[in-house]
Amino acid sequence: MLLHTEGKAPQLKAAVGIDPDVQAHYRFITSVRNTTGRHTHDFFELFLIIRGSVMHCINGAKIRLAENTLVFIRDRDIHFYEETEEGDCQFLNLSFYREALDDLFAYLGEGFPKEKLLAPELPPSVMLARTETEYVRDRLEKLNLVSRADKPFMKAQVRALLAELFTRYVSLALDDPLPGNPPVWLQSLCEAMTGKEHFTAGTPALVRLSGKSHAYLCRVFKRHLGMTPVQYVNGLRLSYAEKLLLTTDMEIVDVCLECGFDNMGHFYDLFKRHYRLPPHAFRQNRRLL
Numbered sequence: 595m596l597l598h599t600e601g602k603a604p605q606l607k608a609a610v611g612i613d614p615d616v617q618a619h620y621r622f623i624t625s626v627r628n629t630t631g632r633h634t635h636d637f638f639e640l641f642l643i644i645r646g647s648v649m650h651c652i653n654g655a656k657i658r659l660a661e662n663t664l665v666f667i668r669d670r671d672i673h674f675y676e677e678t679e680e681g682d683c684q685f686l687n688l689s690f691y692r693e694a695l696d697d698l699f700a701y702l703g704e705g706f707p708k709e710k711l712l713a714p715e716l717p718p719s720v721m722l723a724r725t726e727t728e729y730v731r732d733r734l735e736k737l738n739l740v741s742r743a744d745k746p747f748m749k750a751q752v753r754a755l756l757a758e759l760f761t762r763y764v765s766l767a768l769d770d771p772l773p774g775n776p777p778v779w780l781q782s783l784c785e786a787m788t789g790k791e792h793f794t795a796g797t798p799a800l801v802r803l804s805g806k807s808h809a810y811l812c813r814v815f816k817r818h819l820g821m822t823p824v825q826y827v828n829g830l831r832l833s834y835a836e837k838l839l840l841t842t843d844m845e846i847v848d849v850c851l852e853c854g855f856d857n858m859g860h861f862y863d864l865f866k867r868h869y870r871l872p873p874h875a876f877r878q879n880r881r882l883l
Contacts, residue, residue, distance in 0.1 A: 603672045606635035608691050615745040617691040618752040620737050625682050632674040639667040639689050640759060642722075642730055646683030649676040653716055660781045662727045665719040666764050668712060686734050690756065698756050711764065720763060721776055721819060723826075724788040725833035730759065762868075776818040779804070784819075784826075793830035794854030797823050831855065832868050839877040846873050 612619045623629060623641075626648060642664045650657045650665070652673040659665065661683075667673065669692060677683075699708045711718050722730065733755055740748045776784075783804050786792060792799040800823050801808050811823050819826060831853040838849045847858060855861040866872050871879065 603632050603634045606630065606633055606637075608635070608637040608689075612637060612689055612691065613745070614691075616748045616752060617694045618749070618756075619689045620734055621687045621689075622735075623685050623687055625684070626675045626677050627682070629675045632672065634670065634672045635689075636669055637689050637691055638669055638695050639687060640764070641665050641667065641685050641687045642727060643683055643685045644727060644731060645685075647678045647680055648683045648685070649678050651676060655716060657716070659719070660721065660776070662722045662724060662784075663719055664722055664730070664759075664763055665717055666711060667717050671717055686731060688734060688752075688755075688759075690752065694753060694756060698753065698760060701757065702761070706765075718764065721781070721784060722763060723784065723830050723833060725830060725837070726763070729833065729836070730763070733758070777814075780814060780818055787827070787830060790834065793827055793834070794852075796827055796854060800827060827854075828864055829868075832865060835861075835865060835873070836869070836876075839873055840880055849873065 608614075632651070643659055643661050645661060647658060647660050650659050650673060653671055658678060699706060702708075737748070737751060737755070740751055742748070783800070786803050787800060792803065797808065800811060804811060806814075808823070815821060815823050815826055821829070835849050835853045838844055838852060839846075842849075844852065850858050850861040853861075855864075862872055865876070869876050
């Protein structure tokens with residue numbers, strides 16, 4: 595839906611609301627009523643819907659965002675939020691200086707197609723699995739545990755987090771930035787698939803729950819989520835494997851089987867590719883933090 599917009603939008607300034615020594619600011623927003631009206635800003639944002647849905651009015655368009663949607667807002671975007679007929683929503687917001695993003699892109703190098711994130715008229719968005727939303731929330735909330743007096747360490751933690759969010763999640767929107775949100779049936783399907791009994795059963799459960807053909811699901815998942823159904827299911831399995839590794843003393847082979855993988859070698863390859871460490875090293879490193 596297109597909106598009729600008039601006049602110049604007020605610009606929020608990083609220098610006013612963001613600590614220049616940290617170059618980032620994290621907020622937990624409990625209501626749409628606590629957000630700013632139509633505006634733009636000279637900084638960038640990531641926001642993640644963690645409860646409910648919201649109408650995102652952005653660059654002359656009106657887009658309904660469902661729970662678990664992660665959105666990257668550029669410094670040229672003009673936007674504001676409205677409640678949906680379902681009521682209010684809650685979301686997480688991480689605002690950060692342009693310098694932090696420029697340094698991140700410089701670190702990732704020329705192989706990272708940043709223009710696919712910066713050039714589209716509408717900002718990139720991606721729907722996460724519920725387990726991934728919980729993981730991102732946990733990572734963001736850990737910023738609150740860092741001493742406010744230790745600004746260099748806080749700055750380093752924010753930049754490490756941005757690198758993880760962009761490479762692990764935002765990059766999913768690179769292949770096919772979307773002008774709108776996934777259809778309701780796909781949102782419901784993704785929600786259902788977060789149940790252990792479904793993601794451990796794999797793509798047959800995905801096909802059965804959707805009532806659609808595998809070929810059609812491949813096209814829809816690629817367009818709306820930037821991945822294949824198999825990649826989506828494996829993402830849910832790997833998120834669950836991560837949880838088991840960090841919260842239990844289960845043997846690696848048992849974690850593999852519990853998550854629905856029937857091939858240990860395949861599990862190791864997928865896990866190492868996703869987390870850049872094999873399962874046993876990942877468990878040891880995280881428990882030392």
